[in-house]
Amino acid sequence: MELTDIIVKFILVFIIFAISLVIAMYSTYAERKIAAFFQDRIGPNRAGPWGILQPLADGGKMFLKEEIIPTNASAFLFIAGPSLAIMTACIGSAVIPWGQKLTIGSHVIDLQVADINVGVLYIFGVVSLGVYGVMIGGWASNNKYSLLGAIRAASQNISYEISMGLSIIALLMVTGTLSLRQIAEQQHSWHWNILYQPLGFLLFIICAFAETNRTPFDLPECETELVGGYHTEYSSMKLGFYLFSEYINMFISSAVMATLYWGGYNYPGMDWVLAHTGPAIGPLIGTAVLFAKIFLFIFFFMWVRWTIPRFRYDQLMDLGWKILIPLAIANIVITGIVITLIK
Amino acid sequence: MEPLSNKRKVIEQKPLNFLERAYLPAIVQGLAITMKHFFRKPVTISYPEEKREFSENFRGMHSLKRDEDGRERCTACGLCALSCPAEAITMIAAERKPGEENLYREEKYAAVYEINMLRCIFCGLCEEACPKEAIYLDGDIVPADYLRKDLIYGKDKLVEAPLNQKISFIPLPNSF
Ligand code: SF4
Ligand code: SF4
Numbered sequence: 001m002e003l004t005d006i007i008v009k010f011i012l013v014f015i016i017f018a019i020s021l022v023i024a025m026y027s028t029y030a031e032r033k034i035a036a037f038f039q040d041r042i043g044p045n046r047a048g049p050w051g052i053l054q055p056l057a058d059g060g061k062m063f064l065k066e067e068i069i070p071t072n073a074s075a076f077l078f079i080a081g082p083s084l085a086i087m088t089a090c091i092g093s094a095v096i097p098w099g100q101k102l103t104i105g106s107h108v109i110d111l112q113v114a115d116i117n118v119g120v121l122y123i124f125g126v127v128s129l130g131v132y133g134v135m136i137g138g139w140a141s142n143n144k145y146s147l148l149g150a151i152r153a154a155s156q157n158i159s160y161e162i163s164m165g166l167s168i169i170a171l172l173m174v175t176g177t178l179s180l181r182q183i184a185e186q187q188h189s190w191h192w193n194i195l196y197q198p199l200g201f202l203l204f205i206i207c208a209f210a211e212t213n214r215t216p217f218d219l220p221e222c223e224t225e226l227v228g229g230y231h232t233e234y235s236s237m238k239l240g241f242y243l244f245s246e247y248i249n250m251f252i253s254s255a256v257m258a259t260l261y262w263g264g265y266n267y268p269g270m271d272w273v274l275a276h277t278g279p280a281i282g283p284l285i286g287t288a289v290l291f292a293k294i295f296l297f298i299f300f301f302m303w304v305r306w307t308i309p310r311f312r313y314d315q316l317m318d319l320g321w322k323i324l325i326p327l328a329i330a331n332i333v334i335t336g337i338v339i340t341l342i343k
Numbered sequence: 344m345e346p347l348s349n350k351r352k353v354i355e356q357k358p359l360n361f362l363e364r365a366y367l368p369a370i371v372q373g374l375a376i377t378m379k380h381f382f383r384k385p386v387t388i389s390y391p392e393e394k395r396e397f398s399e400n401f402r403g404m405h406s407l408k409r410d411e412d413g414r415e416r417c418t419a420c421g422l423c424a425l426s427c428p429a430e431a432i433t434m435i436a437a438e439r440k441p442g443e444e445n446l447y448r449e450e451k452y453a454a455v456y457e458i459n460m461l462r463c464i465f466c467g468l469c470e471e472a473c474p475k476e477a478i479y480l481d482g483d484i485v486p487a488d489y490l491r492k493d494l495i496y497g498k499d500k501l502v503e504a505p506l507n508q509k510i511s512f513i514p515l516p517n518s519f
Pocket of ligand 1: 423426427428429430431432458462463464465466467468469470480
C-alpha cells in the first residue's frame with residue numbers, strides 16, 4: 001500500500017467518524033423536533049434559528065454536569081462501560097461502502113474503509129460486542145435497576161441476534177457473498193435486494209429496532225419501571241456517551257439496512273448520471289443517495305418511536321422466539337426452494 | 344342492576360383475529376395516524392413572543408385605577424384586603440395633605456399598597472369588594488421572577504400610569 005493510499009484512508013476514517021458524530025448529534029435534535037411534530041407541538045426553537053444549536057447546548061450542558069461515580073460502583077468498569085459502548089458504535093461503519101470508487105485524475109479512491117470479504121460477519125461481531133458496553137455499565141453501577149436493565153439488554157440482544165442472523169442467511173443465499181462491497185455492486189441500478197427478500201427485510205428491521213434498543217424494544221432503559229435502566233447511575237458525558245452510542249447505532253444500522261436491502265448507493269438511472277457527470281462527481285451523487293436512504297431510515301426509527309408503545313417483556317420474548325425465528329427459518333426454506341426452482 | 348341512564352354499552356371482548364394478532368396492520372394504522380399529525384398545524388405557540396387572545400373576563404395582574412383627573416381612586420378602606428381569601432393584600436393608609444388634591448381623590452389614601460402575587464389566586468374578589476372602583480384585574484399574566492421578594496408588587500407596579508403618560512387609552516368623555 002502506498003503512502004498516499006494510507007493518508008487517503010486516514011482522511012476517510014476521519015470524515016466518517018466526524019459524520020457519524022455529527023449525525024448522532026443532530027439525531028438528538030431531529031428526534032426532539034420530529035417528536036414535537038408528531039405531537040402537534042413546535043419543539044426546541046430557542047437555541048439559534050429553529051433551535052439548530054440545541055445539540056451544542058446539550059453537549060455543553062453534558063460536559064458541565066457533575067461527574068459522579070457511585071461509592072459502591074467498580075470505578076474501572078463504570079468508566080469502561082460507556083467507552084466500550086461508544087467505541088463499538090463507531091467501528092461498525094468501517095465496512096460500509098459509502099459509494100462507488102471515486103476517480104480523481106489517476107487516483108482511484110475507494111469510499112470504503114475496509115473492503116473485507118466477511119463484511120456482514122464483521123457487522124455482526126460489532127453488534128454483539130455492543131451489548132457488552134450496556135452490560136458492563138449496568139453491572140458496574142451496583143444498582144438493582146441498572147442491573148435489571150443490563151440483563152434485559154443482554155437477553156434481548158441475544159434473542160434478536162438469532163433471528164437477525166437467520167434473516168441474513170436468506171439474503172446471503174441470494175447474494176452468495178459476505179462482502180458488503182459486492183452485495184452493494186450486485187444491486188446495481190434498481191435490482192435492490194428488497195425485491196427478492198421482502199420478508200427478510202421485515203425481520204431484519206424488527207431485529208434492528210431491538211438491537212439498537214429503540215422503542216418499541218427499549219426495555220433496557222424503560223423509564224416507567226427501571227428509572228433509567230442501565231444508565232440510571234450515569235451522569236455527565238458518560239451518560240452522553242450512552243445516548244450518543246444509541247444514535248450512532250441507529251445511523252449505522254440504517255446504513256447497513258440501506259446497503260443490504262435498499263441498494264446502498266445504487267439508484268435507478270445511475271449509469272446515465274455517471275456517464276454525464278464523470279467518475280469524479282458521479283459516485284458522490286450515489287453517496288448522497290445512500291445518505292438520503294439512511295436519513296429516511298432514521299426518520300422511520302423516530303416515527304415508530306413516537307407511534308408504538310413499548311412491549312411487555314414476555315411479549316418481547318414471545319415475539320423474538322416464537323414468531324421471528326420460525327418466520328426467519330421459513331424464509332430460508334422458501335428462498336432455498338425458489339433458488340433451486342429457478343436454477 | 345337496572346341501568347340508570349340509557350348510556351350503558353355492553354362491551355364484548357372478542358378474541359383477536361389473526362390480523363389483529365399479527366401486530367403489523369395495527370402498527371401501520373398507527374403510523375398513518377401519527378403521520379397525519381406530523382403535518383398538522385401545531386397547537387402550541389412560542390409563548391412570550393406570541394400570545395393567545397384572552398377571554399373578555401380574563402383576570403390578570405391587578406391595576407390600581409385613577410379617576411378622570413388622574414387621581415388615585417383608592418381610599419385605603421381595606422375592604423379588598425378583608426375580602427381576599429388568600430390574604431395577599433396589605434396596605435398602609437395615610438391622610439391627604441393640603442395641596443395633594445390632584446394626586447388622591449379621597450382624604451385618605453394608600454401610602455403603601457402591596458399584593459403578594461405568589462399568594463394571589465386571581466379570584467377577583469378584591470375587584471368586587473372595592474367600593475371606589477379602584478382595583479381591577481385587567482392586566483396581563485404576572486411574569487415569572489427569580490426571588491420571592493420581587494413578586495410582592497407595590498404601588499410602583501400596580502398603579503396605572505398617569506393620564507398624560509398613557510399610550511393606549513380609550514378617552515373618556517369630559518376627561519380633559
Ligand atoms: S384576586 Fe383574589 S386572591 Fe388576588 S388579591 Fe384579589 S381578592 Fe386576593
Ligand atoms: S382598592 Fe378599593 S377596596 Fe381596596 S383599599 Fe382601595 S378603595 Fe378600598
